[in-house]
Amino acid sequence: MAKKIKEVANIAGVSVRTLHHYDEIELLSPKKTADSGYRLYTDENLETLQQILFFKELGFPLKKIKEIISSPSFDRREALKLHRKMLIEKRRRLDQMITTVEKTIQHSEGEIYMSNKERFEGFDFSHNSYEQEARERWGDKTVDESNAKMGNMSKEEKNDLSAGMNSIYTKLAALRHTSPASEKAQAAIKEWYDFLNKIGSYSLDAFKGLGQMYVDDERFTKNIDQFGEGLAKFMCDTMAIYADNNKK
Missing domain, CATH: 1.10.1660.10 (Multidrug-efflux Transporter Regulator; Chain: A; Domain 2)
Known part of the structure; x- marks a missing residue:
C-alpha cells in the first residue's frame, strides 16, 4: 500500500526534510500521486530507500549512491x-x-x-x-557508455551486433580446450577486445577485469558456458594473457 511522506519518515526513522531533499536531487522520488494530490511512496520506493540508507551508513556520499542505484547494471x-x-x-x-x-x-x-x-x-x-x-x-562509466551506444542503434544494427558476438563466442568455444596463450586463442580474443571497443571503451586493465567477472559472477558464467562448458574460464585466462602481453 502506497504511503505518504510522513508515514515513510516514521517507518524509516528519517526526517521529512531528508526525504524532500532526496526527491529534489532525484535520488528518491514518490512514484504515485493520490486523487487528493498527495505524492505517495510505493513498496519499490521503500526498497530503494533501504538501499540508500545502507550505502549512507557505510559512508557513501549521496552523489555516488545515486550513480550506483541508477546504473542499468545495478542489482x-x-x-x-x-x-x-x-x-x-x-x-x-x-x-x-x-x-x-x-x-x-x-x-x-x-x-x-x-x-x-x-x-x-x-x-x-x-x-x-x-x-x-x-x-x-x-557506477562504471564504461557500462553507461555501452548502454548509450546500444540505445542509439537500429534494430538491424543490434541484430548484426548480436550475430557478431555469437560468432566470436562460437570461435572461442571451439578453441577452449587449447592453451589460452596459443596464437589462435590470442587472435580470437583480440577480436573480442576489438568488438567490445566498438560499443564501449575498454582499457586493457578493464578488459582483464571483465574476464575475471566471467568466472566470479555465476550469471556471466552460465550465459557464456551455453556456448561450451568451460568457455567462461577459458576466456578469463585468455583475456588476462592478452591484456598482460599488450601492456608491455
Whole structure:
C-alpha cells in the first residue's frame, strides 16, 4: 500500500526534510500521486530507500549512491550481499577499536602495559575496497557508455551486433580446450577486445577485469558456458594473457 511522506519518515526513522531533499536531487522520488494530490511512496520506493540508507551508513556520499542505484547494471540482491560483507567488516573493526579503548583505560590506570602499536589497533584510514567494488559493478562509466551506444542503434544494427558476438563466442568455444596463450586463442580474443571497443571503451586493465567477472559472477558464467562448458574460464585466462602481453 502506497504511503505518504510522513508515514515513510516514521517507518524509516528519517526526517521529512531528508526525504524532500532526496526527491529534489532525484535520488528518491514518490512514484504515485493520490486523487487528493498527495505524492505517495510505493513498496519499490521503500526498497530503494533501504538501499540508500545502507550505502549512507557505510559512508557513501549521496552523489555516488545515486550513480550506483541508477546504473542499468545495478542489482538489488547483489547490493544486499555487498552491504552484508561491508557491515561485517565494519563490525570487526569496531570490535577491535572497543578492545583498544578498553586496553587504553587499563593502561592509563596502571593495570596493564600497552605498546605504541597496540594504541592504534582498529584504526584504518586506507581506501575502502568495498566502495571500489560497488563503483566497478554499478557506477562504471564504461557500462553507461555501452548502454548509450546500444540505445542509439537500429534494430538491424543490434541484430548484426548480436550475430557478431555469437560468432566470436562460437570461435572461442571451439578453441577452449587449447592453451589460452596459443596464437589462435590470442587472435580470437583480440577480436573480442576489438568488438567490445566498438560499443564501449575498454582499457586493457578493464578488459582483464571483465574476464575475471566471467568466472566470479555465476550469471556471466552460465550465459557464456551455453556456448561450451568451460568457455567462461577459458576466456578469463585468455583475456588476462592478452591484456598482460599488450601492456608491455
